[in-house]
Amino acid sequence: MEVLQSLNSGGVYLICGGIVAFIAAVCVVFMVRAWRAGLALGMDRTKMKRAVTASATFSVLPSVGIFLGVVALSGMLGTPWPWLRLSVIGALHYETQVADAAVERFGTAGGGMTLEIFPTVALLMSVCIMWGMILSALFNKKYTDRLRRAGEKPEGNGKKAGGFGDKAMAAMFIGMVSAYLGSYLGSFISRKPGPEGGAEYVSAVFSFRGPWMPLAVALAAALAMAVFTYFSEKKKMAWLDGFSIAGSMLIGMLVAAVLPA
Amino acid sequence: MNTQQQYESYLKKTHLLGRIVSVVTLILLVGAPFAIGALLGSAPDLGKTLTGFLAVGLVWTVSSVVEFLVYTPMLGAGGSYLAFITGNLINMKIPCAVNAKELVDAKSGTPENEVIATLSIATSSLVTILVLAIGVALMIPLQPVLQDPRLKPAFDMVVPALFGAMAYKYYRKAPILALIPLCVMTLVFTLAPSLTGSTSFMIIPSGALAIALAYWFHIRDGRKAGGAEKGEKQP
Structure with a gap:
C-alpha cells in the first residue's frame, strides 16, 4: 500500500503528465501542419474533416479499452506510469507482458513491487519497446523516399495512381486479420479448460473446448459491420461510414457482456 | 512554388521535425525512470535491465523492426513518426489510418x-x-463502474471486436485472397495451439502469404488484361 502511495505521488504524476503533455503538443503540431499541407495541395476540406471525424470516433472505444489497461496495471505500477506508457509508445499487451516478466524476475519472493525495483522495471519497459522509434528516427526518410521513388510517377495534380502498393497494403491487412481470426479458431479447436478452471486454458489438439467468446464477438462485430455497410451502400447513408467500425466494435463487445462466459 | 515543390518542402520539414521529436521523446522516456527513481530514493539497476532485456526484450526488438518495415509504407512519413511515438499500432493506429x-x-x-x-x-x-x-482524473469515482464485473468481459474483447469488424470490411473485397491465409493460420494455430500467445508474431508469415498471393493475382490479372487487349487488336 505504501509502495502504491509513493508511485501515485504528485511528483510521479508531474513527471509522467509533463511527458504526456509534450506528446499531445507534438500531435497538435503534426495535425496542423498536415491540415495546412492538405489545403496547399488542393485537397478537399470536407474529405480531411471526414478523416479527422472518422479517426476520432474510431479511436474512442479502443481508447476506453486502453484506459482499462491503465486501471489493470495501476494495481502493480501505480497510476501515473501506466498512464504515461499507454498514452505514449506502449501497447497494452506489451506493457502487461513486460511488466509481469520484469516483476517476476526482479521482484520480491511473492512477486510484488517494491520502490527499489520500480525504476528498473520502468526502465526495462522503456528500453524493450523503443526500437520502432529509433528505427523511425534513423531510417524513416531513407525508407519513405525509396518507397516514393519505387511508386508511380505523379499525374499532374500530384495524385498518383494506385498500383500493386495498395493491393499489398490491403493484403497485409488481410494477413493481420487472418492471423488473429486464425488464432481464435485454432484456440477454440485445440485448447480446453485447465485443471484450475477459470480463464486458464491448456493445449488439447482437436478437443473443440477452447475459448469461444472471441469467435462469438468477432462474428457479432462482422455481422454488425455488414449491416452498417448495407445501409451505407444500399441506402445511400454514407455518413454511417465514419461510425461503422466503432459501432460494430461496440455491438461485438456488448455481445461479450451479454453472453454467459 | 508549385504544388510538388510545396509537398517536397513539407516532407523535408516533417522528417526534420519527426527526427527531433523522436529523439526528445526517447530521452524523456528513458530519463523518466531515473527521475522517478531519484524521487523515490532509488535508481534503475543497469545490469538487471540488461539481463532483463536479453530475456524479455529481444523478441520485442524483432517485432519493432518488422513493424517499422511493414507499417511505414501504410502510414507515410508524418504518420509513422507519430505512430511509433504514440504506440498502440495494431489495435488502433493502423486500422484507424487505413x-x-x-x-x-x-x-x-x-x-x-x-x-x-x-x-x-x-x-x-x-x-x-x-x-x-479524463479517465485518470476520474479514476477514483469511476472505479466501481470500471470494475463492474458485467463490463469486464466486454473490454476484454476489444481486439476480437475490432478484427471481426475489419474482417468483414476487407474479406468482402477479396474473399479468395482472404480465405487462404485464414485457413492456413487456423491450421497452424490448431496444430500448434501454444502459438496463440505469439499471435502478433504470426502476423509476419500471414501477411507475407497474403502479399505473395496478392502479387500472384496481380500478375495473373495483368496478363489476362494484356491478353484481352491483344485479342481486341487482332482482326
Whole structure:
C-alpha cells in the first residue's frame, strides 16, 4: 500500500503528465501542419474533416479499452506510469507482458513491487519497446523516399495512381486479420479448460473446448459491420461510414457482456 | 512554388521535425525512470535491465523492426513518426489510418495519403491522450463502474471486436485472397495451439502469404488484361 502511495505521488504524476503533455503538443503540431499541407495541395476540406471525424470516433472505444489497461496495471505500477506508457509508445499487451516478466524476475519472493525495483522495471519497459522509434528516427526518410521513388510517377495534380502498393497494403491487412481470426479458431479447436478452471486454458489438439467468446464477438462485430455497410451502400447513408467500425466494435463487445462466459 | 515543390518542402520539414521529436521523446522516456527513481530514493539497476532485456526484450526488438518495415509504407512519413511515438499500432493506429484512407479513397504513396494518415494518427493519439487523461482524473469515482464485473468481459474483447469488424470490411473485397491465409493460420494455430500467445508474431508469415498471393493475382490479372487487349487488336 505504501509502495502504491509513493508511485501515485504528485511528483510521479508531474513527471509522467509533463511527458504526456509534450506528446499531445507534438500531435497538435503534426495535425496542423498536415491540415495546412492538405489545403496547399488542393485537397478537399470536407474529405480531411471526414478523416479527422472518422479517426476520432474510431479511436474512442479502443481508447476506453486502453484506459482499462491503465486501471489493470495501476494495481502493480501505480497510476501515473501506466498512464504515461499507454498514452505514449506502449501497447497494452506489451506493457502487461513486460511488466509481469520484469516483476517476476526482479521482484520480491511473492512477486510484488517494491520502490527499489520500480525504476528498473520502468526502465526495462522503456528500453524493450523503443526500437520502432529509433528505427523511425534513423531510417524513416531513407525508407519513405525509396518507397516514393519505387511508386508511380505523379499525374499532374500530384495524385498518383494506385498500383500493386495498395493491393499489398490491403493484403497485409488481410494477413493481420487472418492471423488473429486464425488464432481464435485454432484456440477454440485445440485448447480446453485447465485443471484450475477459470480463464486458464491448456493445449488439447482437436478437443473443440477452447475459448469461444472471441469467435462469438468477432462474428457479432462482422455481422454488425455488414449491416452498417448495407445501409451505407444500399441506402445511400454514407455518413454511417465514419461510425461503422466503432459501432460494430461496440455491438461485438456488448455481445461479450451479454453472453454467459 | 508549385504544388510538388510545396509537398517536397513539407516532407523535408516533417522528417526534420519527426527526427527531433523522436529523439526528445526517447530521452524523456528513458530519463523518466531515473527521475522517478531519484524521487523515490532509488535508481534503475543497469545490469538487471540488461539481463532483463536479453530475456524479455529481444523478441520485442524483432517485432519493432518488422513493424517499422511493414507499417511505414501504410502510414507515410508524418504518420509513422507519430505512430511509433504514440504506440498502440495494431489495435488502433493502423486500422484507424487505413479506415480514414479508405473513407477518402486516398491511394498509398500519394501526397493525399501522407496528409490523411498524419491527420488520422494525430487525431487518434489526441483522443487516446484525452480519454486516458479524463479517465485518470476520474479514476477514483469511476472505479466501481470500471470494475463492474458485467463490463469486464466486454473490454476484454476489444481486439476480437475490432478484427471481426475489419474482417468483414476487407474479406468482402477479396474473399479468395482472404480465405487462404485464414485457413492456413487456423491450421497452424490448431496444430500448434501454444502459438496463440505469439499471435502478433504470426502476423509476419500471414501477411507475407497474403502479399505473395496478392502479387500472384496481380500478375495473373495483368496478363489476362494484356491478353484481352491483344485479342481486341487482332482482326
